[in-house]
Amino acid sequence: MAKPGRPSTISDVAALASVSVGTASKALNGSGSLRPETRQRVMDAAARLGFRPNAAARALNEGRTYTVGMITTDSIGRFSIPILIGAEDALGAGRMSVFLCDARDDPIREEYYLRTLLGRRVDGIIVTGRRSQARPPIAADQPVPVVYAFISSADERDCSVVPDEVGGAAKAVEHLLAVGRRRIAHVTGPEHHHSAQVRAAAARARLTDDGLDFAVPALFGEWSEQWGRQAVSLLLASGTAFDAVFCGSDQIARGVADGLHAVGMRVPDDVALVGFDNWSVMALACRPPLTSVDMDLEGIGRVAANLLLAAINGEPAPGRHTHPCRLVVRESTAAPPGLAPRP
Structure with a gap:
């Protein structure tokens, strides 16, 4: 047993458990082929003594x-x-x-x-x-x-x-199609940015599978709320109707939500909205809370x-x-009034 005032050693543990020091070391390190009752006896002894393995010595012995x-x-x-x-x-x-x-x-x-x-x-x-x-x-x-x-x-x-950004973007589009949206726009980050390119290409490919395309060509800009608000003006100026916007980030999506509200368009009644990142700071602060792709x-x-x-x-x-990515569905996406979601 350890002397008062002295930290317990592995020798103390071995003595209390009635095993050799080598057996005690194997039991505490989870190595070796020991009987379960022997290993448990050593663990109980270590707990009783308050023994903590010396990390430095363990590292030295194992070269790690x-x-x-x-x-x-x-x-x-x-x-x-x-x-x-x-x-x-x-x-x-x-x-x-x-x-x-x-x-x-x-x-x-x-x-x-x-x-x-x-x-x-x-x-x-x-x-x-x-x-x-x-x-x-x-x-x-x-x-x-x-x-x-x-x-x-x-x-x-x-x-x-x-x-899997490709799979994540495809899930976003599949969800919008499933809730009855067909005129989907895409607003994303800088055109030279890898993620912006990948997510835009994957979203368009998924639309192509259903014989569709973006309502207007993908809009590339910045990873910011300000760009999202500006993009709404560009979408409206195009004169092309859209009933959903898939955004390359949650920051952009929150800006799009603000831009839509400013012109009297309702989310999700008039326009469904999906982001990417599932950044709670943005997704939960968006009004309504944002459906988003979580990496x-x-x-x-x-x-x-x-x-x-x-x-x-x-x-x-x-x-x-x-x-794999997963889609977190919130209130920003829903089927348009009077249209049941696609099974």
Whole structure:
């Protein structure tokens, strides 16, 4: 038994459980082939003594630090924080910690953080950011596994986890068609932006499957509420009727909602409205609350962390892994009065 005033050791646990120190170590680390009753006896002894394994000694014995680095270019945390939460959920089961580093789109800062993390002997690195398009690999021939989350690596040999933006846009259009909308407009971000291109192309392809097209050509602009309000003026100026607007982001959709209200058009009675991101700050503040595509950023973080753990354990999974989106339906979409939704 431990002496008063002295922290308990694994030897104390082994003595109380009537097992060897080696057996106690295996039981506490979840390793080895032990009988369930033996493992439980050791766990009970550790709990009784208030024993906590020495993380530094465990790391030294196993050649690991039980830490992971995360490097992001998303300074405001809109995408990186949910991904971090998901990664911590997955890594916490293995008692691993995450160091978050904000590179701020600065290659020099990114290189500095990479050297710092490697100097701390992290077991692996997750790279993320605020754009889903491919980026150059963080560096070649790293001594630890690297997984890209939300963004992807331009090197197909790297492991990347990305949202299925094509599938998400298709779900948005399918929902609008299901509630009886046929004259669908699309308002999205900058034309050069990867996500704007992908979501617009996917939405149009889904309409084509039903023999339809956008009510007016897709409107590209900014990822902002102001652009959403301006886009309403452009839609009205086109002279073409529309009964739904699918927006490339929730910020744009909230601006569109404001623009429609300003000219006396009702959402969803006159125009159904769908956004993309399911950013609660925007989607729930919209009036009415906004139907939106959720990329499940926390899920992406969990998948990336699990793939990193597998790579750390010698089972890498290179390539591009696509994570499904889901549609969160709220009051901004409904069938027009007198028209039953399509089954």
